[in-house]
Amino acid sequence: MKKRDLKMKKILSLVLSIVVVFALGGCGAKKEAVVTDKKIIKVGASPVPHKEILEVVKPLLAKEGYTLEIVEFTDYVIPNTALAEGQLDANFFQHVPYLETFSKEKGLDLTYTVKVHIEPMALYSSKYKTIADIKDGAEIVIPNDPTNGARALRVLEKAGLLKLKAGDLISKLDITENKKNLKITELEAPQLPRVLADLDAAVINANYAIEAKLNLGDALAVEAKDSPYANVLAVKTEDKEKPYIKALSEALTSPEVKKFIEDKYKGAVIPAF
Structure with a gap:
């Protein structure tokens, strides 16, 4: 009789363990569902x-x-x-x-x-009205992060101001032709509209240009619409x-x-x- 009781206790203990595991598993699934469907x-x-x-x-x-x-x-x-x-x-x-x-x-x-x-990024200036007006030795400022800096350089190339090496992540070190001896300076993108009045020209991201009330129609050059x-x-x-x-x-x-x-x-x- 004692052996039988002991066996029954073991069975009950095993059943209770399985129930607890499933209960905990259910709680875990419930918790995960809350996170998934926040x-x-x-x-x-x-x-x-x-x-x-x-x-x-x-x-x-x-x-x-x-x-x-x-x-x-x-x-x-x-x-x-x-x-x-x-x-x-x-x-x-x-x-x-x-x-x-x-x-x-x-x-x-x-x-x-x-x-x-x-x-679309664009080249803005408070000093010049057209690309042709830009003087030799003028300073053009571009964003200082690698990807937007590369985009800005391509805008200048599209405008005929520079020639650059092929590639996506280019820098000013990849300029192959600079007939006007332009000085390319890098600055944090958010600052560009704020200092535009003190610059010859700057290539500015559209979000900061819009925020600064710059008109795209006044830009000297604009990034191609098929931009990636x-x-x-x-x-x-x-x-x-x-x-x-x-x-x-x-x-x-x-x-x-x-x-x-x-x-x-x-x-x-x-x-x-």
């Missing part, structure tokens, strides 16, 4: 045009049961580190080459879901397929967003979808 989406963005575009997205996501929180950034570094550290669910401020270069240099596992718009530098929604690679990221991606490439970009920016920002 309803508050925190996105880092530059003020213009990214934050303005995201404001259009807010009501679209609200219809799907999501709340969009926009965190404003004015630099090109913190939004990616904040995303990688989990302080943000996504960010919207950069083009593909910058995202890929930054991620590689910093060892971050970031990717993107959709291409939203293109911001589309601005994207960046996310952690592990989050790419999550429902809330898919919902955000769909909203950012909706007809409502396309119409807003076309009506609001009139060519200064171009939809990429």
Whole structure:
């Protein structure tokens, strides 16, 4: 009888262990579901045009049961580190080459879901009205980050001011012809509009140009419309397929967003979808 009781106790103990394991497993699955289907989406963005575009997205996501929180950034570094550290669910401020270069240099596992718009860079000047007016030895300032610096140099090449080596990530060291002996200086992109009045000319990113009320029609040269530098929604690679990221991606490439970009920016920002 005792042996039988002992055997029954062991069986009951085993059954209880299995029940506990399944119960804990169920709790874990529940917890994971909450994370996967989160309803508050925190996105880092530059003020213009990214934050303005995201404001259009807010009501679209609200219809799907999501709340969009926009965190404003004015630099090109913190939004990616904040995303990688989990302080943000996504960010919207950069083009593909910058995202890929930054991620590689910093060892971050970031990717993107959709291409939203293109911001053509342009050459602005408060001293000259045309390319032909630019004097020998003039100083032209470009962004100091590698990808936007390379873009700026291509704008100058397209305008006939320089000739450059082939390649994507070029620098001023890759200038092969500079007939006007232009001085190419590098400066942080956000500062360019602020110091434009003191410069001969500067190649400025569209978001900062728009923010500074610079008119694209007054630019001396504009980046080609087939530019590969589309601005994207960046996310952690592990989050790419999550429902809330898919919902955000769909909203950012909706007809409502396309119409807003076309009506609001009139060519200064171009939809990429």
